[in-house]
Amino acid sequence: MQLRDWELDLLRVLQKDSRLTYEDLSKMLQVTKEEVEETVTRMEKDHILVRYNSVVDWSKVEGHEGVTAMIDVKVAPKRGVGFDEVAQRIYRYKEVKSVYLMSGAYDLSVTVEGRTMNEVANFVSDKLSTIDSVLSTTTHFQLKKYKHDGTIFGDYEEDKRIVVSP
Amino acid sequence: MTTKTSYVSKSVEKLKPSGIRKFFDLAAGMEGVISLGVGEPDFVTSWTVREAAILSLEQGYTSYTANAGLFDLRKRIADYMNSRYQLTYDPAHEIIVTVGASQALDISLRALVDQGDEVIIVEPGFVSYVPLVELAGGVAVTVKTKPENGFNLTAEELEAAITDKTKAVLLCSPNNPTGSVLEKDDLIELAEVIKRHDLAVLSDEIYSELAYDADHVSIASLEGMRDRTIVINGFSKGFAMTGWRLGYICAPVEIAQALLKIHQYAMMCASTPAQFAAIEALDKGMEDVTEMKRSYRHRRHYFVDSLNEIGLECHTPGGAFYAFPSIRKTGLSSEEFAEKLLLEEKVAVVPGNVFGKGGEGFIRCSYASSMEQLQEAVKRLKRFVENHSN
Numbered sequence: 001m002q003l004r005d006w007e008l009d010l011l012r013v014l015q016k017d018s019r020l021t022y023e024d025l026s027k028m029l030q031v032t033k034e035e036v037e038e039t040v041t042r043m044e045k046d047h048i049l050v051r052y053n054s055v056v057d058w059s060k061v062e063g064h065e066g067v068t069a070m071i072d073v074k075v076a077p078k079r080g081v082g083f084d085e086v087a088q089r090i091y092r093y094k095e096v097k098s099v100y101l102m103s104g105a106y107d108l109s110v111t112v113e114g115r116t117m118n119e120v121a122n123f124v125s126d127k128l129s130t131i132d133s134v135l136s137t138t139t140h141f142q143l144k145k146y147k148h149d150g151t152i153f154g155d156y157e158e159d160k161r162i163v164v165s166p
Numbered sequence: 167m168t169t170k171t172s173y174v175s176k177s178v179e180k181l182k183p184s185g186i187r188k189f190f191d192l193a194a195g196m197e198g199v200i201s202l203g204v205g206e207p208d209f210v211t212s213w214t215v216r217e218a219a220i221l222s223l224e225q226g227y228t229s230y231t232a233n234a235g236l237f238d239l240r241k242r243i244a245d246y247m248n249s250r251y252q253l254t255y256d257p258a259h260e261i262i263v264t265v266g267a268s269q270a271l272d273i274s275l276r277a278l279v280d281q282g283d284e285v286i287i288v289e290p291g292f293v294s295y296v297p298l299v300e301l302a303g304g305v306a307v308t309v310k311t312k313p314e315n316g317f318n319l320t321a322e323e324l325e326a327a328i329t330d331k332t333k334a335v336l337l338c339s340p341n342n343p344t345g346s347v348l349e350k351d352d353l354i355e356l357a358e359v360i361k362r363h364d365l366a367v368l369s370d371e372i373y374s375e376l377a378y379d380a381d382h383v384s385i386a387s388l389e390g391m392r393d394r395t396i397v398i399n400g401f402s403k404g405f406a407m408t409g410w411r412l413g414y415i416c417a418p419v420e421i422a423q424a425l426l427k428i429h430q431y432a433m434m435c436a437s438t439p440a441q442f443a444a445i446e447a448l449d450k451g452m453e454d455v456t457e458m459k460r461s462y463r464h465r466r467h468y469f470v471d472s473l474n475e476i477g478l479e480c481h482t483p484g485g486a487f488y489a490f491p492s493i494r495k496t497g498l499s500s501e502e503f504a505e506k507l508l509l510e511e512k513v514a515v516v517p518g519n520v521f522g523k524g525g526e527g528f529i530r531c532s533y534a535s536s537m538e539q540l541q542e543a544v545k546r547l548k549r550f551v552e553n554h555s556n
Contacts, residue, residue, distance in 0.1 A: 009464065162194070164193050164201065165204050
């Protein structure tokens with residue numbers, strides 16, 4: 001879909017901060033509040049604006065348990081449907097947070113989240129590996145998150161500028 | 167034994183301390199201040215640029231560079247000036263890398279001005295212009311610009327300020343503190359007057375990367391202007407590199423070589439790691455500049471519209487990252503406004519009068535702050551204006 005300059009800007013601004021009000025957005029982009037509202041609604045309907053997310057650093061939350069694994073999956077593609085069918089079978093599981101088709105040593109990159117390492121391991125052995133066209137899996141557990149979705153974790157730098165300057 | 171009253175030179179004794187200093191001292195000890203008083207980007211220098219400086223240190227580039235700066239950097243500056251502003255300079259003889267645009271201004275004025283020469287300065291204008299002219303032995307002739315002209319100097323105003331002693335005109339576009347931009351048609355009219363009176367031009371273009379509504383035009387690129395113009399620019403504002411202190415001068419060979427004499431005696435050369443960083447900035451940093459500019463543009467609109475809504479009348483600045491609203495409706499002087507605002511609402515702004523008498527009745531607010539900070543600042547300003555409206 002061809003978007004106008006200000007609509008592209010709207011997406012860029014919302015991607016950084018989805019909490020801005022229509023009124024603030026209208027000032028920032030110099031269009032009316034109604035235009036912003038209409039455009040956001042249209043983009044939601046067209047699934048350009050898919051979801052408004054918060055990035056949470058769960059490591060800071062006491063008592064929160066959770067592990068994330070990135071799994072390299074080799075697949076035998078099927079005639080006519082290629083990798084799409086197997087990808088669909090995988091992404092429907094709620095444990096699966098992302099699925100990408102990759103070039104290189106393996107075919108699908110699957111991110112799985114579970115409460116414990118055991119839970120993830122069971123998912124891989126019981127569900128993922130047993131799918132017909134899955135040839136092999138290699139599971140990598142994440143040990144620490146440094147940067148996620150463009151956000152550096154733990155890097156909360158204060159404004160180092162002096163309060164008044166020329 | 168006779169005692170001297172002071173060892174300090176008369177020219178320095180006469181200098182007034184910067185009005186900005188006073189507000190810095192006032193705000194420095196306070197907690198929880200939202201600062202709209204900063205004259206610098208709220209972005210940290212791009213990592214690739216910082217990393218290039220680190221690498222240069224690791225590789226042992228810790229010695230002086232050529233007086234005029236690393237030749238590689240000067241070549242890149244020449245390419246940049248050519249592609250961005252259609253100006254051709256010989257990197258060997260017409261470009262000098264300086265310690266910020268501030269030093270570039272200082273040596274340019276010292277190279278141009280003889281005792282008693284007049285230099286025309288636009289008011290409101292950057293705090294150092296008048297003192298630097300005076301330190302060079304010149305006389306600063308200030309021309310007060312009007313908000314209805316977007317604080318731009320008109321050809322008539324310029325013409326009226328010229329005398330037999332006028333040597334040069336100092337222009338700054340986009341302007342600090344007003345954010346006003348001299349567009350091509352304005353510059354053509356000014357250039358006609360300048361050529362007619364055979365004046366030199368000092369063109370401070372440090373905010374050239376931050377022109378939002380029209381492409382920046384350098385007055386040096388107009389017909390008959392290159393050979394009488396000293397273009398001053400640098401990395402501080404556009405590339406978010408204020409602390410690196412790196413600027414440059416582009417000038418016709420005769421002037422550039424005169425400037426180089428002062429630079430080599432006074433400063434030797436700019437810092438070497440900063441010069442390596444600047445090469446990286448020109449090579450790889452332009453995408454970040456575009457991104458930063460886009461973000462400033464959004465914040466400009468949000469902040470200026472909000473100021474107008476709360477009754478602080480403000481023209482839309484075409485460049486830089488300052489809003490310069492009128493505070494006349496409160497009946498307070500700009501200094502009273504800034505001081506009370508800081509003490510009552512903990513918002514730091516710079517009173518307009520520190521930029522010359524032409525700035526009285528206005529305040530300078532930098533919108534180089536996060537949207538959250540700007541939103542909170544607008545709330546506090548609104549409350550303040552309501553409490554102080556007649």
